[in-house]
Amino acid sequence: MALQIRSPLHERESIDIPDKASELSMPFNGTISSPKGDEYFVKNNVIDLLSGTKEKEYSLAQSTNHWRLTASVYEDLWRKRSLSLLTGEEFPIAKEEELLLEWVQPSNSGSYLDVGCSTALYSRLLKKAAPNSRQVALDFSNAMLLEARLKAEADQTDIFFIRADARDMPFFGQTFDGVVMGGTLNELTDELKVLYECRRVLKSDGVMFMMHLIKSSHWGGRFLQESVGVSGIQFWSVNESNTLFERAGFRVEEQITRGIVCFTKLRPA
Numbered sequence: 001m002a003l004q005i006r007s008p009l010h011e012r013e014s015i016d017i018p019d020k021a022s023e024l025s026m027p028f029n030g031t032i033s034s035p036k037g038d039e040y041f042v043k044n045n046v047i048d049l050l051s052g053t054k055e056k057e058y059s060l061a062q063s064t065n066h067w068r069l070t071a072s073v074y075e076d077l078w079r080k081r082s083l084s085l086l087t088g089e090e091f092p093i094a095k096e097e098e099l100l101l102e103w104v105q106p107s108n109s110g111s112y113l114d115v116g117c118s119t120a121l122y123s124r125l126l127k128k129a130a131p132n133s134r135q136v137a138l139d140f141s142n143a144m145l146l147e148a149r150l151k152a153e154a155d156q157t158d159i160f161f162i163r164a165d166a167r168d169m170p171f172f173g174q175t176f177d178g179v180v181m182g183g184t185l186n187e188l189t190d191e192l193k194v195l196y197e198c199r200r201v202l203k204s205d206g207v208m209f210m211m212h213l214i215k216s217s218h219w220g221g222r223f224l225q226e227s228v229g230v231s232g233i234q235f236w237s238v239n240e241s242n243t244l245f246e247r248a249g250f251r252v253e254e255q256i257t258r259g260i261v262c263f264t265k266l267r268p269a
């Protein structure tokens with residue numbers, strides 16, 4: 001399924017991305033452009049809508065995601081173990097996958113967006129469940145996208161990789177049947193702006209799967225969370241999180257909390 005995006009410079013103009021850009025068994029390089037002539041590079045299948053734009057200021061937590069070393073160890077050393085540590089119970093990826101698929105119900109004719117994808121774990125899981133679906137994984141870290149590309153190719157899953165800022169997504173309204181976000185909310189500097197964007201690009205009958213970390217109820221945990229706060233990571237209580245979701249135009253359909261990990265199924269309000 002080819003992908004149509006919105007020109008980052010001319011918001012009425014569309015850019016067609018050929019299917020080949022998502023077919024990872026063949027490296028795809030080239031340029032894409034809007035009818036107005038603004039042009040963007042596709043390098044090794046990563047559609048880069050940020051090259052040539054002014055570097056944004058990143059928090060410390062965000063900066064580390066731009067390092068190749070972080071990207072190369074992120075999934076195997078941290079992501080696969082993190083939920084067991086943070087929930088305080090055995091929580092392998094298979095358990096998260098079960099919930100993701102139950103709530104998102106990916107269909108072969110659907111389009112899905114993974115926001116702040118890092119190594120695009122969610123996109124791969126959704127693609128495996130619905131092999132003909134269209135998966136789009138977005139991050140502003142080139143290092144993460146390159147690692148995501150390697151992992152997706154190894155898994156033989158075809159995904160569109162887009163380097164863009166989630167605060168200003170290069171998509172028209174109501175493009176996606178599902179939007180997924182795993183752990184990214186806590187790292188955002190403009191969380192409400194990104195949530196508004198998620199709501200805008202989601203179809204009115206679409207679903208958003210959110211996994212994020214909430215404030216710890218133990219003093220030791222709170223102390224730790226306040227310490228990492230200086231790096232730019234934020235935590236909210238469940239009520240504060242739900243207020244954010246509601247302000248962005250979502251309603252909470254289902255929610256599960258385990259330790260400091262919160263899973264929420266959101267629908268457009």
Ligand SMILES: C[S@@+](CC[C@H](N)C(=O)[O-])C[C@H]1O[C@@H](n2cnc3c(N)ncnc32)[C@H](O)[C@@H]1O
Nearest residue numbers: 065116117118139140141144165166182183184
């Ligand atoms: C905690 S990681 C996400 C992990 C991933 N979703 C998963 O399930 O494994 C956060 C990611 O969000 C990205 N990110 C943070 N702010 C962003 C923004 N404004 N636009 C795009 N990506 C962003 C970072 O580069 C990083 O890769």
